[in-house]
Amino acid sequence: MNTARHGIPDLSGAEWHSSTYSGGNNECLQLAPGHPELAPIRDSKNAAGPVIAFGREAWRAFVTQLG
Helix, strand or coil: CCECHHHCECCCCCCCEECHHHCCCCCCEEECCCCCCEEEEEEHHHCCCCCEEEEHHHHHHHHHHHC
């Protein structure tokens, strides 16, 4: 796996997934699974925009607090 700056993997071929709660309105966060240590997140309205990569445990804690 190629890595880009800041240790974020090359996500050019990533398969992005939206939450089932988004309702298909293209206004949500998307996650690129398949990265054991990271949770790459992007805004579905700006697919070519920046990606934020959280550590898996940090992302899990964030999502848990939302519930």
